[in-house]
Amino acid sequence: MEYFVKFHVCHLFLLLSTLYVSAFADSSCTLTGNSIDNLENIKSSCKNIIVDDLLVPAGLTLDFTGISDVNIEFRGNTSFEFKIWKGPLILISGNNVNVSGAEDSVIDGNGPKWWDTLGDKGITKPRLFKLRYLTNANVTNLSFLNSPRHCFAIHNCTNITINNVVINDKSGDTQGGKNTDGFNVKGSENVYITNVHVFNQDDCLAVRSGNNIHFSNGHCYKGHGLSIGSIGNRTNNVVQNVYISNSQLVESDIGVRxxxxxxxxxxxxxxxxxxxxxxxxxxxxIIFHGNYGKLPSPNAPLTDGIPIKDITLNNIQGTVVTAGTNIYVNIAEGVGSDWDWRNVNITGGEKKRSCHGIPKDSNAFCA
Structure with missing residues (x-):
């Protein structure tokens, strides 16, 4: 009888221990308050991480690098103390990651603390949210406020889906925001961005390099438009297979670029x-220009080292203010090829410019 009791007590202990370890591995862990000292322990032990009303100390990154099979949920207000540094404020890398935001949650970059009207030429400012070397990820229902600099960077990532994201840097219009790019894609493949709202002072979308990039149902306010580039002066200067569709730009400096x-x-x-x-x-x-950079446009020399080929514009409609230009192409002769423009109708701009480099066998035009 004594042996029987001891056996079952030991068996029960092992069973409870197994259940405890399993429950701990699958449990939710919460980061809150004004410290991220416990972050590494949480990353190593939890598959469901909640960031709830967290104030990240100055000069520290909310660092979710090297994670796999993890869910991250932002709740309440996530904000950051001020320091002059390059950041990023949030960094995520790994494999099989889901990032989401609860209803009414905000990731507040506290941009006015950094904004100085000078953007990249002023004090050093951090990117707000960066995905780097991340594969197989879903990012949904995030709301960003007041990015110090670029908001959402996607660098060297593969198989990324982004849905229902708001970037609100509207305050930058009056408080000195500049270079507040919305989505910045570099060296990435199979990226899908859809159902987004961006109010900023720079590109709504900037694809600097990558392959198979999709952007749809975007709503861009102010800013510098839906851009390919700038291309050049980087390790990877190839952009291929980009699909930008069903989107609207309102009062932006530039539309298609x-x-x-x-x-x-x-x-x-x-x-x-x-x-x-x-x-x-x-x-x-619409503007295609081949002298972006340090030299002044439009009189600067044009690059002939970056072909711009297989360019399709279909059903591009809208208006430009009177002082603007409807369509301007200024690239080196022979750089452009295989352009197909259909149902392109931009009106209102009365500032006409002399265009260069439109492929002679295309239906593209200057206006």
């Missing part, structure tokens, strides 16, 4: 803009 850097090499190919609406664009409805 391809920008390559003078005296550089690279490739832009397989770019598709489809069903884009422009409303009250201030400077250029």
């Amino acid at each position: 391809i920008k390559t850097v003078w005296n550089c090499t690279g490739l832009v190919t397989g770019i598709h803009y489809d069903n884009i609406t422009l409303i009250g664009i201030k400077k250029y409805g």
